[in-house]
Amino acid sequence: MLMSLRSWATTWLTRLLLVRLRKQGGLDLSVLRRLPDAALMPLHRDGLDPVAPLGELRDREPVSRLPIPGATVWLVSGYAEAKQVLGDAGAFSNDFRHLVGTAASEADENPGGLGFCDPPDHTRLRRLLTPEFTMRRLNRLTPRIHAIVEEQLAQLEKAAQADPDGRADFVEHFAMPVPALVICELLGIPYEERDAFQEFSVARFDVVGGTAASFGAVAQSLEYLRGVVAAQRRDPGDGLLGMLIREHGDAVTDEELAGLADGVLTGGLETTASMLALGTLIMLQDREHFDALQRAEDPAAVAAPFVEELLRYLTVVQTAFPRFAREDVEVGGVPIASGDIVIVSLSAADRDPRLGEDMEAFDPSRPPTPSHLAFGHGIHRCIGAELGKMELRAAFPQLVARFPGLRLAVPSAELEFRRLSIVYGVDTLPVHVD
Structure with a gap:
C-alpha cells in the first residue's frame, strides 16, 4: 500500500520545466527524467545524512546554479540565504500557476491549499485556518492522539505475534496509521476512510506513471475531498471542516475547503510518518537515546528537546516548494533575475x-x-507544525514505555531508504517488539 516517493524529484522538476520547455519548442518528458545527477544532489542522502558534496557546496557556495537544461534554477543551501528566500514573499512567488502552466489546464486541477498560493489569497486562507491550529484548539485532540498511539502500539504487537518470525513492519502498523488517524480526527473524516487518505497522500507525488498520472492522482484526491466537503456542508461536524463551514459559511468556497483539506493531508501524513520511522531508527541504532527517554522521570520534558533536535537533524522534507523570483533580487550576494526558479535545500540549511x-x-x-527550517519559514511555514510536534512528543515516550525491548529485525545495512524523494524516509522498518 505504501507507494514510495522515490521519484518525487522528477515530478517537481518536470513540473517546474514543462511549460518553459514547451515554449522553447518542446522536449520529450523521457529526457526530463534523465536529468543530470548533479541537479538531483539536494535529494541524495547517505543513510540519514545529506550527502557530503551537498554540505561542501553549501559551505563553498550557499547560492549556486543547478545544471538543469532549459531554465535558470538556483539552489539555496545556506541557512541565512534560505531564510531570506523563504521569508520574502514579496520577492518570491509560490503560485501554482507558475509551477505547471499549461500542464495544470490539461489536468484541469489545482491542488490549492496554502503552499501553492500567494497573498492576498494566501493571507485570507491562512487567516481562516490559523484559529483552528492554535494550541487551545489543538489541545482538544491531545487525549485522542494518546489513544491513537496506544491503539497502534497494540496493532504493532498484534502484527508481530501473528508473524512466524515475530516481526512487524513499524511503518505499516504504526508510523503511517498514527498521523492518518490524527488527520481524520482533525478534519472530521470517518475512521474507516483512513486508507484512502494514505493512498491519496502518497500517490499524488509518485511519477512512475509520468506527469499525467501524478495530476490524475491530484484530481482523484480533490474529487474525494469535494465529496467530504459536500457532506460537511449538509451536516457540519466537530472537525476542522465543520468548524470552518459553521464559522465562515459561504465566505469560503467548497474548492477552497477541498484544497485546504488536501494541504493538511499531504503536509501532515507522509512527513510525520517519516519522522516517526526515522526517529525510531535513530533510537534503535543508538540505545543511549532510547534508554534516556525510557528512564526519564518526566518523559514529556525529555521528549520536547529530543523531538526538536530530531526535526532539525532529519529535516525529512528535504526541499521547500519551488519559488519563482518576481523581480531581480540578490541572495547571499548572488543576483537572481526575475522569473528564475529557486529551490531551497532545507536539509542542507539545517x-x-x-x-x-x-x-x-x-x-x-x-x-x-x-x-530550524524543518517546517519551513515565513508565511508558508507549516501551519500544522505544532500538531506534528504533539504527535511526536506523544508517540516516542509511549513507544519506549510499551516496548522496552524494541529492536530492529534486520541489520541496519539492509534497510532501503527512499531515493530522490522530497519527503525522505523508509517504506518498511521491520522490528521485534519483545
Whole structure:
C-alpha cells in the first residue's frame, strides 16, 4: 500500500520545466527524467545524512546554479540565504500557476491549499485556518492522539505475534496509521476512510506513471475531498471542516475547503510518518537515546528537546516548494533575475555550521536550534507544525514505555531508504517488539 516517493524529484522538476520547455519548442518528458545527477544532489542522502558534496557546496557556495537544461534554477543551501528566500514573499512567488502552466489546464486541477498560493489569497486562507491550529484548539485532540498511539502500539504487537518470525513492519502498523488517524480526527473524516487518505497522500507525488498520472492522482484526491466537503456542508461536524463551514459559511468556497483539506493531508501524513520511522531508527541504532527517554522521570520534558533536535537533524522534507523570483533580487550576494526558479535545500540549511557546533551530529542535549527550517519559514511555514510536534512528543515516550525491548529485525545495512524523494524516509522498518 505504501507507494514510495522515490521519484518525487522528477515530478517537481518536470513540473517546474514543462511549460518553459514547451515554449522553447518542446522536449520529450523521457529526457526530463534523465536529468543530470548533479541537479538531483539536494535529494541524495547517505543513510540519514545529506550527502557530503551537498554540505561542501553549501559551505563553498550557499547560492549556486543547478545544471538543469532549459531554465535558470538556483539552489539555496545556506541557512541565512534560505531564510531570506523563504521569508520574502514579496520577492518570491509560490503560485501554482507558475509551477505547471499549461500542464495544470490539461489536468484541469489545482491542488490549492496554502503552499501553492500567494497573498492576498494566501493571507485570507491562512487567516481562516490559523484559529483552528492554535494550541487551545489543538489541545482538544491531545487525549485522542494518546489513544491513537496506544491503539497502534497494540496493532504493532498484534502484527508481530501473528508473524512466524515475530516481526512487524513499524511503518505499516504504526508510523503511517498514527498521523492518518490524527488527520481524520482533525478534519472530521470517518475512521474507516483512513486508507484512502494514505493512498491519496502518497500517490499524488509518485511519477512512475509520468506527469499525467501524478495530476490524475491530484484530481482523484480533490474529487474525494469535494465529496467530504459536500457532506460537511449538509451536516457540519466537530472537525476542522465543520468548524470552518459553521464559522465562515459561504465566505469560503467548497474548492477552497477541498484544497485546504488536501494541504493538511499531504503536509501532515507522509512527513510525520517519516519522522516517526526515522526517529525510531535513530533510537534503535543508538540505545543511549532510547534508554534516556525510557528512564526519564518526566518523559514529556525529555521528549520536547529530543523531538526538536530530531526535526532539525532529519529535516525529512528535504526541499521547500519551488519559488519563482518576481523581480531581480540578490541572495547571499548572488543576483537572481526575475522569473528564475529557486529551490531551497532545507536539509542542507539545517546542518549549516553557522548555526552552531557540530551540526552534522544528532545531539538532543544541545540548546534548541533557533528557527530550524524543518517546517519551513515565513508565511508558508507549516501551519500544522505544532500538531506534528504533539504527535511526536506523544508517540516516542509511549513507544519506549510499551516496548522496552524494541529492536530492529534486520541489520541496519539492509534497510532501503527512499531515493530522490522530497519527503525522505523508509517504506518498511521491520522490528521485534519483545
